[in-house]
Amino acid sequence: MDLTLSDEQRLLRESVDRFVTETFTAEHRKRSANEPLGFSPAIWKQFAGLGWLALPIGEAHGGLGGGAIEIGILMEAFGRGLVTEPYLSTVVIGAALVGACGTGAQKQAILPDVAEGALTLAFAHSERAARFDLGHVETTATRSADGWRLNGNKTAVLDGAAAKQIIVSARIVNANGASGKLCLFLVPADAPGLRVRDYARLGGGRGCNLDLNDVALPADALLGDGSDALPAIEAVVDRAMAALGAEAVGIMQTLLDTTLEYTRIRKQFGRPLSANQVIRHRLADMAMQVDEGRSMALRAALMADAEPVARSRAASGAKAKIGKCARFVAEQSVQLHGAMGVTEELDIGSYFKRLLAFETLFGGSAHHYRRHAALSGRLQA
Structure with missing residues (x-):
């Protein structure tokens, strides 16, 4: 290839x-x-x-x-x-x-x-009880005389306060009161009944939680024709994880480059830190982890248009592996910078925080190891 x-x-x-x-x-x-x-x-x-x-x-x-x-x-x-x-x-x-x-x-x-x-747009999908299960949605959408009524709560909405339109996932409530298809709705940021609780995200940027209290929407707020949106959500989130993996690789490469430079100029006992064989081994391990993470991010991107099981398997594999690589590189970088690695004088701490945020977005390594194993079982079957 x-x-x-x-x-x-x-x-x-x-x-x-x-x-x-x-x-x-x-x-x-x-x-x-x-x-x-x-x-x-x-x-x-x-x-x-x-x-x-x-x-x-x-x-x-x-x-x-x-x-x-x-x-x-x-x-x-x-x-x-x-x-x-x-x-x-x-x-x-x-x-x-x-x-x-x-x-x-x-x-x-x-x-x-x-x-x-x-x-600008935002996607409000995660809920407190979902635990990264994309199919678990308790927010409801009920038909009204002139459109829809949405009720529920969403958590960890990326850049929600800055969005002019928020795409909200909800289960349509059938005439008998039972929850039906999972659909998406376009909700204006100023919609009555929508409460946005904004906060600063770890590592930069902002997120928010949403409270939807009988939010009234017109009939054309339904995104699409009312078909089940879960397959599309899964595909888009898999692409997002591939993109996040690439972002994490950029952060890891910067930490590696910064640490290499620091160990060359920082002297101890009359010679650079990089002259110490143990330090060289740790730097080599960091470089290896960066390359492994880059390979996994590239694989997830190459598989973004593959059939669903293979695509999701590649995305979860990348998210799990890059999460472990990122933590190793970040921790080594902080340690090799000594006490300065956790001060505001250096950017090391900011990069470390962004990698911690990456670990939790759309599920951590443990979640994606389980998802990858489940998908592998489906592939073999």
Whole structure:
């Protein structure tokens, strides 16, 4: 298999690397932490001008028709810069759900605005009792005379407070009161009855919890034709995990590079730390973990369009393996920097926190080891 990047992909990597290096400095990250939305709207507009928001959107709706490999190139660079802009929530997840489930009119109304940077999205799916089970949804949608009524609670909604439209998953309540299909609904951020409880996320960015108390929506708020949305949700979340894996690889590579440089210049007993054989072994182990993580992220991206079982198996395998690699690299980096590794003077702590957040998004390593094993059993059967 030829894994060489195409000319277009190399140009994309060079441009995003250059932009992230020049823009996302330590000073920029400090300013972004004080932004009400958790990111810079001006930078978001620049993303649109560079074509990054349009990258995975279909050409029929103002996009560029890129795939998971191109998203991985972007996300790896975003990891190196600790980017907090809502790319994952709006483009990788939100726009993909609209593209997979929406009607022609809904796609035409939403996707061009996402590509232009005029519309931000969020996906409200996780619930407290779900424990990362994508099919466990207790939020309900009841038909009303003029549309729908939504009731329930959602947790850990990425960039929910910054979204103009929130895609909410809910079970349709049948006439007999029983829960039916799992469907998606477009909920405006200012919908009456919607309560948003915003908070800062570990490692940068913001999340929120949602309370939906008899939220009234029009009939066309239903995303798509009312078919069961679970297969589309699973596919989009698998793609999101591949993208997150690439972001984690970018963070791990930065930690490795920073630690290598530090051990070369930090002297102890008259010689650099890197001259110590034990330190060299630890650095070599870090490099190996970074390469293993990169391989797993690439595999998940390559399998993003495979049949469901193989796709999900690759995504869960990547999430589980990269989670272990990330923790090892982060802990080694902090230890080799000594006491400074946990101070605000260095970025090491910020990268460490982002990797801890990565571990919990969409389920930790233990959850995905179990999911991978279950999927492997289905594959063998």
